[in-house]
Amino acid sequence: MTERYIDPSRANFEAFKDLPRDEPIHMLNLLQYREEADYPDGHENAAKGWSGRRAYQEYGKTSGPIFRRVGGSIVWRGAFQTVVTGPEAMxxxxxxxxxxxxxxxxxxxxxxxxYQKAVVNRTAALRDSRLVRFAPGASGEGF
Structure with a gap:
């Protein structure tokens, strides 16, 4: 079975924490949803029969105000089409x-x-994910 990633490993989170904290960052998010959301027993959304995509929408709805309050914004969004370079199964x-x-x-x-209450929706929604920090760079015509 292929290894799945939903939450950061301790080592990865420590590396993230060791980077400068006072400069802008961009976080690349890649999402693979579960067919059916997997909530903990007893969670208010557990019996709703939501898909992973629907649970992630709930995460966006409930975490969005906090994301915006801290100054967050989405600078790019896209829907997957195909892998050009990389594993075919990705x-x-x-x-x-x-x-x-x-x-x-x-x-x-x-x-x-x-946010900590909202993130339960993210965990329930995702089968696999990647979250990668970048320092923003200049955009334009060149590589």
Missing amino acids: HWHDGFIASYPSADAFFEMIKDTE
């Missing part, structure tokens, strides 16, 4: 780049108690 349903004014803003978001 398929993502959606991808987007979230921009934060700083890593501190990202930490403020994930420490928020309302």
Whole structure:
């Protein structure tokens, strides 16, 4: 079975925390949804029969106000079509780049108690994901 990634490993999160916190960051998000959301027993959404995509929409709805409050914005969004370079089996349903004014803003978001309630929807929604930090660079015509 292929290894799946929903939450950061301790080592990856420590590496993220060791990077500068006071400069803008872009976070590349690649998402692969479950057919059916997998909520913990007893969760208010567990019996709703939601798809993973629907559970992720709930995550966006419930975490969005916190994301915006810390200064976050989506700078690019796309729907997967095909892999050009990479493993043929690598398929993502959606991808987007979230921009934060700083890593501190990202930490403020994930420490928020309302965000921590909302993130249960993300965990229930995803079969696999990638979250990759980049320093924003200049855009334009050149590579």
